Amino acid sequence: METIKIMHTNDLHSHFENFPKIKRYIDDSRKNNESDEFLLFDIGDAMDRAHPLSEATNGQANIEWMDQLGYNAATIGNNEGLGNSRHNLQHLYDKANFPIVVGNLYDNETQSLANFVKPYTIIETKKHTKIGILGFTAPYILTYPLLGWGIRLVQEMMPKWINELKKNKCDVIILLSHLGVSMDRLIAKKRPDIDVIIGAHTHHLFKNGEMDNGVLLAAAGKYGYYVGTINLTLDDNGHIVNKEAITQKTSDLPEVDGDQLWIDTQFEKGEHLLDEKKVANIPHEMSQNYQANNAVIEEGLNAIMDYTHADAGVLSSGLFLECLHKGIVTEKDMHDILPHAIHAMKTTMRGADVWRLIMEMEKNRPYLRNHEQKGQGFRGKIFGEIVYRGITLDEKRNVYINGEELEMDKEYSLALLDHYLFVPYFPSIEIVGQNEILYPKFLRSVFGDYLSKKYPL
Structure with missing residues (x-):
């Protein structure tokens, strides 16, 4: 048997006021993890230029914070994809220590995938289980081309990348979906070969997950109000025999000395940088x-x-x-x-x-x-x-x-x-x-x- 713990964030939207509790909770969960494997994903819209520090640093402050948490992969949301100039998006993840997985964002000039993304990533566990990670972002077909991006429809690209994962003999397929709850449910009905869909974009919350056509749907709301956890149990042949999703309400987590000072400092730092211009x-x-x-x-x-x-x-x-x-x-x-x-x-x-x-x-x-x-x-x-x-x-x-x-x-x-x-x-x-x-x-x-x-x- 093998157990895998997956934690996930989505639609943080630069709500730095929740970041100290989120970081401590994830760090503690990793430290006290009793599963065979621990993974962490973000499902997009981590940044939002409404916060002065995100505006002043073009989102680099958000990536620096994410680097501290040890994400295994992330996808992008429309706030990253459309809230940045083409140049800023191309360089947003230059210093990220995790891969950006987006299977439907193309460069109109080269007709290839955007140079900062991968269509999928494969994680092999200590027990040699292969976990294929897909990512897709909401296809804003009117606006992405204005920045030189070609955004492809999910129904066009998903079969291609799932087939790639199957050729690589992945035992588990997980979708990082910044597509919204309706699309997630539709995908679950049509693609039962996906084991888990971790959702975002529509800010929906599945406190204890949702099972659709044998596919586990998970989502943690918005703004860091919740952090999600998924627990998988696999047999010795790499087949999932049990999967469950739960969420932790961030406001119920303990606050410690220094939290508010850190939050205030991020805001003041952003305002100071903007005020210099x-x-x-x-x-x-x-x-x-x-x-x-x-x-x-x-x-x-x-x-x-x-x-x-x-x-x-x-x-x-x-x-x-x-x-x-x-x-x-x-x-x-x-x-x-x-x-x-x-x-x-x-x-x-x-x-x-x-x-x-x-x-x-x-x-x-x-x-x-x-x-x-x-x-x-x-x-x-x-x-x-x-x-x-x-x-x-x-x-x-x-x-x-x-x-x-x-x-x-x-x-x-x-x-x-x-x-x-x-x-x-x-x-x-x-x-x-x-x-x-x-x-x-x-x-x-x-x-x-x-x-x-x-x-x-």
């Missing part, structure tokens, strides 16, 4: 109040209009989390007011479609004003008020672009955000918009570049 010299405060004379959202509209060269623009007030103070503005200030993983987008559509889009915005305006928005790159609290630039309406619902009545068959360009494409409130953007998402800069960088040009140091 000056952006502009602002002559007056810009108010968070969208109705103020010097509203920061109006300058934000100036920025995206300048960046996209569009006919008109739209932003929502909930994007701007703070006022922008008078005087020297740094990257810390930009990160404080716009921590989101959101990009500017130029959308072109016919006048009739612009009219319908504006009607969608007007219909949803009362709801969105105080709506608690989550996800799709947003890192604030509420969606807020919709604010137009170059768009007006009259009491008869006629729409005007820069003072001229909309021509139904004429094409217009709008400065928007990719966030508005991904949320469900404005379907016309996805249905009829010719959408050009402007990677790799986040909105804060677009805004900062505009301020540095308008208010130079």
Whole structure:
């Protein structure tokens, strides 16, 4: 008989406040392990640029922390894959002491797998059991190509890599899946030759695992609120005879002296690094109040209009989390007011479609004003008020672009955000918009570049 203990993290999203407890729990579990083998995996979205240290170090601080834990392998999430420029992602794992397993991320230039990933890795235990580790990340087919990546569909790539593992005579197959719970369940129904799927992306939690078609599904929620453990028992022929999954709630783990100091230090270190990078010299405060004379959202509209060269623009007030103070503005200030993983987008559509889009915005305006928005790159609290630039309406619902009545068959360009494409409130953007998402800069960088040009140091 052989016993294997597997621990896993997922969707940590740079929640450094949970890292000390997680590290201690994993270290203690490894030290006190009574199984024949101990393995550790991360299932992606370990980093999130909403934390100043991740922003300031391009995620290197996250990898340094992971290196201390002795991961055996990790896959990437969309925060690593799309939250970094092509160059930063290629070098994110340069110093990692564990392999990055992603079987569906390709380089569009070479048509080969990205040079920092492996399609799988094989771990041989002390008793010579071969464990094949696959990894896949969510295939954002609209956005990965904007960074020069070719993202392949899982159903296209999975048979290829599973066959490779079988050719290598793997006894156990484990999938690190940053694909979401629905896809994990679908894979389990179609691929019972996979023994364990460790899931992520949709932040789902299986406190005691889930068995689907003989495949064990495990997942540990989000933000490091839980750490997962999987226990496998194999017979002398390398066949699994028992498998179970459990989770440990991080908040129930003991806190020790020094934890809070370490957490505060990571935050302060990131803020200090960002504060060293000056952006502009602002002559007056810009108010968070969208109705103020010097509203920061109006300058934000100036920025995206300048960046996209569009006919008109739209932003929502909930994007701007703070006022922008008078005087020297740094990257810390930009990160404080716009921590989101959101990009500017130029959308072109016919006048009739612009009219319908504006009607969608007007219909949803009362709801969105105080709506608690989550996800799709947003890192604030509420969606807020919709604010137009170059768009007006009259009491008869006629729409005007820069003072001229909309021509139904004429094409217009709008400065928007990719966030508005991904949320469900404005379907016309996805249905009829010719959408050009402007990677790799986040909105804060677009805004900062505009301020540095308008208010130079």
